[in-house]
Amino acid sequence: MVHEHAPRAAARSRRHPGIAYDDVPAHLERVEPGDPEYARVRSTYLRGGSPGLVLRPGTPAEVADALAFARAQPVKLGIRSGGHGISGRSTNHGGVVLDVSRLNTIEVLDKATRRVRLGPGARWSDVAAALAPYGWALTSGDYGGVGVGGLATAGGIGWLVREHGLTIDHLRAVELVLADGSLVRADDTENAELFWGVRGAGANFGVVTSFEFEVDEVGDVGFAQLILDASDPAALMREWGAAVEAAPRDLTSSLILGRPQPGQPAIAQVMAVVDADDPETVLARLRPLAAVAPLFDHQIQILPYAALMAVPPGPHHGQGEPVSRSALADHLTPELAEAAARLVASGETHFFHIRAAGGAVADVPADATAYAGRSANFSLVAFGSSRAGLHPLWDAMRPHFSGLYLNFETDTREERLHDAFPEPTLTRLRALKRRYDPGNVFRDNFPITP
Ligand SMILES: Cc1cc2nc3c(=O)[nH]c(=O)nc-3n(C[C@H](O)[C@H](O)[C@H](O)COP(=O)(O)OP(=O)(O)OC[C@H]3O[C@@H](n4cnc5c(N)ncnc54)[C@H](O)[C@@H]3O)c2cc1C
CATH class of the missing domain: 3.30.465.10 (Uridine Diphospho-n-acetylenolpyruvylglucosamine Reductase; domain 3)
Known part of the structure; x- marks a missing residue:
């Protein structure tokens, strides 16, 4: 962290062209290439970066000062809070990052x-x-x-x-x-x-x-991890989707499929949370999920919601650019399940994750907020390693989708805006x-x- 205007010569030599370093308001906390702190703030969870300057305001007034400075620089600007962006590019190369992680009360x-x-x-x-x-x-x-x-x-x-x-x-x-x-x-x-x-x-x-x-x-919740036979992935997705839609709203679940491994049994990981702390209710909700395919293994706990969310803090050291495609779907229809099974079999995705997204989401009218995908019962995301490999397969699945939750999407093509914000939402957002x-x-x- 450098608070004053006298960085060492070595640090100064790593400065990026285009940024008026000497004009940074002196009261702003800043990190620049060459500062010892730089390695901890340059990258995010999934993305490698080499910004020219990271500004770390500690109050809303300082955010305004940092923004005024950043606006005047002819370089990229990233806004960062928790640094877990996928669609959001909260790091960059040679630009400014406005990092509000200190506003964490x-x-x-x-x-x-x-x-x-x-x-x-x-x-x-x-x-x-x-x-x-x-x-x-x-x-x-x-x-x-x-x-x-x-x-x-x-x-x-x-x-x-x-x-x-x-x-x-x-x-x-x-x-x-x-x-x-x-x-x-x-x-x-x-x-x-x-x-x-x-x-x-x-x-x-x-x-x-x-x-x-x-x-x-919210009190304690039931949390289950089930390992299921995925030798027929299309049937598994269809059955799991139907079980989730039929379940009372106190159950939320997600399903993960990975790249098939030669010589290994095909497996899926199903996770589920039941907002109940009595074992009978938890088990009653889980039974239909456990029945969608042969069950290889399972683990069920009742624990505080905060324990479910606990993760150790630490700096981020992401590298490169994540490649992901995402969509919302009203139902896991047989056609969508077949197409998704072909995608998984292709090996172009190493992590295919379907999250339940329905229930109370649909109680809110589609025009009440800019999140328009209220009819969707599922949110899908596929992480891959190559855009060229993933895009055509995902684009071909588009007829089965009903929208897009932008937070899991890395495709920057203009059509994605229309997927995420169907009319009349997009016109309203443009205004x-x-x-x-x-x-x-x-x-x-x-x-x-x-
Ligand atoms: C491991 C992992 C698991 C995830 N799981 C889920 C999940 O279960 N459900 C879900 O909904 N999403 C999930 N996400 C997606 C997540 O919601 C987005 O990636 C989100 O943008 C991360 O927020 P952040 O503040 O950590 O990210 P950052 O990288 O700090 O920010 C991402 C983008 O958000 C915008 N932004 C950040 N802060 C502000 C601000 N203060 N004001 C205005 N705009 C701002 C900027 O455009 C920025 O580029 C997951 C992501 C990861 C990496």
Whole structure:
């Protein structure tokens, strides 16, 4: 970390052209190539990076100062909270990263209404741990290392999604620094259209500096890991999908298939959370899932939601660029299951993950937020190693899809915007972009052209 303007000559020699280092406001915490801290902040969880400058504001006013500086630089700009972006490029090469990870407070605002305020830099593991003593939880994702900022501006498909909906469905207000540096609040009455857009396309309109949520009462939950025979993967996906859709909303599940290994039995990993702490209910919910294919192994625990989300903190050392494709689907139809089985058999994906996404998500009208894929019961993502290998196979599956949750997608082609934001959502978002970010300052994550 360098607070003053006198970096050593060696560090200075690693500076990137195009960035006016001497103009960085002196009060801002900054890390640049050559600083000892640089190795800890250059990359994100899945992406290798070599930014020219990482600014780490500690207050909303400092976010505005950092943004004013960054806007004036003719280089890329990435906004970073928890550094787990997939679609969001929160690191870059030679550009500026505005890292709000220091804005990581978790406060209870009102016990009676279960209103909490979260900083964008808090991790979902920390949020779960902080809410646990109150007997509360906020549905987020399935991995506690993910940050609040990137997830809560896009959707949030987590372990309690079928029962409690998306994370954004619990959002009651945000504060954000807009492209012009102003700090505004947005909720259902104040800047209501902006609040609509932040819930699904938030990365386009500003840097969110705090989120106010209404959280739920959640006690211990059942958590199961089942290893199932995947020798007929299409049948497995179909049956699992039907079992998930038929289950009460207190069950949420996901299914993972990997690249077939020669000489090894084909297996799938099914994970499930049941929001209940009595073993009978947990087992009753799990039985239909365990019956979709021969069961090779299983593990079932009843544990606090916070224990499920706990992950050790640490710096990120991602390398290269992740390659993933993603989609939402209303149902795992026989045609979709066959196509997905062919994709898995091709070896072009080493990690194919289907998450349940339905239930309470569909209780919210499609035009209530910028997340439009309310009819989808499933969110699919395939990670691969080559764009050339994955794209054609995934593109061919498009007729079976009903939309896109952008947070798992790395394809930057324009069609993806239409998948994620079908009309009239996209037109409404373009109007918001013209109003709040006509210069496209916020462009590191599915930028909506004004
Ligand atoms: C291992 C793993 C598991 C995941 N599991 C789930 C899951 O179960 N459910 C789910 O819904 N998603 C999941 N995701 C996807 C996750 O929601 C996104 O990757 C999300 O963007 C990560 O947020 P972050 O703050 O950690 O990321 P960052 O890399 O810090 O940010 C990603 C992008 O979000 C935007 N952004 C970040 N902070 C702000 C801010 N303060 N204001 C405005 N925009 C901002 C920027 O465009 C940025 O590029 C997972 C990702 C990973 C890597």
